[in-house]
Amino acid sequence: AASEPESESDAGDEDRAPTAGDVVDDIAANGESEQEADAEPEPESDSESEDDAEVDAEQEAEADADDAADEAERVTLAGIDDRVGDVIRVEGEIASVRQTGGPTVFELRDETAIADCAAFVEAGVRAYPEVEVGDYVRIDGEVERRRGELQIETEELTILDGDEGDTVAQRLADALSDEARPDAVAPLAAHEPVAAVGKSLLDAAEAIRRAVLESRPIVVRHTATADGYVAGAAVERAVLPLIREEHPRDDAEYHYFTRRPLEEAVYGMDAATNDVTRMLEDRDRHDEKLPLVLLLGAGSTAESLDGLGLLGVYGSERVVVDAAPADDEVAAEVDVLVNPAREGADARDLSVGALASTLSVAVNDDVRDDVSHLPAVSYWENCPQQYLDLAESHGFDADRVSELREAVALEAYYQSYQDKRELIADLLFDADEGLAGHVSEQFRIKLEDEIETAQANLERREVGAISAAVLDSDAYSHRFDFPPTGLLVDELHRRTREGDAFVTVALGMDELYLRATGDLDLRAVVESAAEKAPAAGLAAAGIREGRIEFLTGARDEALEAVLDAAAEQF
Known part of the structure; x- marks a missing residue:
């Protein structure tokens, strides 16, 4: 069918020229279209929508994590045993840093315990290199058990400065003060010179316990004699359990406690240089703290001032414990001095072993039964009856005590620079009588x-x-075999002395050992002898050992001068 004809108005509109009103209407229409187009968003692809959603989720998760971290509750290290698998937050002081072939291990100490915190960035590469020993830090991480030991896998470590660091430092200081100082000293047996040094024994015990709590190594120096070894073993027996309790590492007791016997009671430059060299190497290579140096029956005379001073230059704490009278200069040099004579007590019947055994129970009273026989073991003669009774009450009769003393004396001589920790412990604490009997038999022979x-x-x-x-000991003794000259002249003097004015001399090539039935002032003897033989080069080399040095070429003159000077004191 034919279409209907357009109306005249429509046809006319196409042919006629646009008017101003038409132009205005067109402009308005176009503006509305553009606004509608701008207002209508372009459709997004599905992948873009998913990416935006993931970003938003990550941001929300991070924000939640930050909020959780800010609100995390601090856990003490003593309470992490039952938190294996949990992410926790701890705060404390970095006690040591060890770089392994894998992670960096930070040893963290808080007011309750110590724990290892492992941080890993790359095998053998130091994590958090800005963190040093002594820094106060906050660590977030998961508690795990590695080879039977608890460890925190560090996720975040923050150094605490300002008020936060001060808070942690004060928390640790308060805990140390409460835990380090014993309440009192309970002696093993009643003995007046021991009672006289009660306060200084507490000071020494606090210094030792504080060193353990602060993760500072302890170096014990004692003479290579039966008395010296008994003293060192007593303190060792007390300290090792504290180290095991404080530190999670299986080898901590070897890392934080060392005994280094001395040939004589003088702590000279040779011994001090050895100690300083080791402690500086440990500090620089392993970030260790400087040690507490404990001298038992050594270091209390002026002849030790040079060695003690070298330790002092580096700020190493020095504690001296001695039964024999100490010199005033030493008291001014060391941090703690335990010495009955300085308290006005007569300590001629006190051994270093008995004094150190009392110190050991002040450090750790749990070892009281373990060390109760040690005072008796430390005496070669004239042992106070209370110590013999104490040993007897713990199953050590006089024969057993003698066997232990002789066995320790023999082992002290061989490998004298070694502590022989396990062997000495077997002899004194853990072995049956067979071991001591076997060794003491060799001693007697x-x-x-x-x-x-x-x-x-x-x-x-x-x-x-x-x-x-x-005795011409150079001619009539085996100089390089047991017994050492000091022990030989002691026994010789005990067997040959007669009356109240008797001296025994073991004369070597350039030194002599002097023993007397009365009290001799060795420095006064040397001073007087030097006036009589000025060319002999006489010098008091060891006050405790009664050892005097001289020039080899003036051997006869030195002997005559010393005997004359000794006679003047009777």
């Missing part, structure tokens, strides 16, 4: 052979008011 030779070659003299027995 060797000693008797030397005594027999010495007695056959003694030269008897009368000098002024004294009688003297002189």
Whole structure:
């Protein structure tokens, strides 16, 4: 069918020219279209929508994590045993840093315990290199058990400065003060010179306990004698359990406690240089703190000032414990001095072993039964009866005590620079009587052979008011085998002395050992002898050992001068 014709108006509109009104209407229409187009969003792809959603989710998760971290509750290290698998927050002081072939291990100490915190960035690469020993930090991480030991896998470590660091420092200081100082000293047996040093024993015990709590190594120096080894073993027995309790590492007791025997009671430059070299190397290589140096029966005379001073230059704490009178200069040099004579007490019947055994129970009273026989073991003669009774009450009769003393004396001589920790512990604490009996038999055989030779070659003299027995130890003893000259002259003097004015001398090539029935002032003897033989180069080399040095070429003059000077004191 044909379409209907357009109306005249429509046709006319197509042919006529546009008016101004038409133009205005067109402009308005176009503007509305553009606004509608702008207002209508372009459709997004599905992938773009998913990416935006993931970003929003991550941001929300991070925000939630930050909020959770800010609100995380601090946990003490003593309470992490039952938190294995949990993410926790701890705060404390970095006690040490160890770089392994894998992670960096930060040893963290808080007011309750110590724990290892492992941080990993790359195998063998130091994590958080800005963190140093002594820094106060906050660590967030998961508690795990590695090879039977608890460890925190560090997720975040923050150094605490300002008020936060001060808070942690004060928290640790308060805990240390409360935990380090014992309430009182309960002696093993009643003994007046021990009672006289009660306060200084507390000071020494606090210094030792604080060193353990602060993760500072303890270096014990004692003489290589039966008395010295007994003293060192007593303190060792007390300290090792505290280290095991404080530190999670299986080898911590070897890392934080060392005994280094001395050939004599002088802590000289040789020993001090050895200690300083080791402690600086440990500080620089392993970030260790400087140690507490504990001297038992050593270091209390002026001859040790140079060595003690070297330790002081580096700020190492020094504690000296000695039964024999200490010099005033030493008291001014060291941090703690335990010395009955400085308290006005007569300590001539006190051994270093008995004094150190009392110190050990002040450090850790749990070892009281373990060390109760040690005072008796430390005496060669004239042991106070209360210590013999104490040993007897713990199953150590007189014969057993003698066996232990002799066995320790023999082992002290061999490998004298080694502590022989396990062997000495077996002898004194853990082994059956067979071990001590076997070693003490060797002691008696060797000693008797030397005594027999010495007695056959003694030269008897009368000098002024004294009688003297002189042994040429260079000619009539085995200088490089047991017994050492000091122990030989002790036993020789016990067997040969007569009356109240008797001296025994073991004369070597450039030194002599002097023993007397009365109290001799060795420095006064040397001073007087030097006036009589000024060219002999006489010097008091070891006050505790009664050892005097001289020039080899003036051997005879030195002997005569010393005997004359000794006679003047009787």
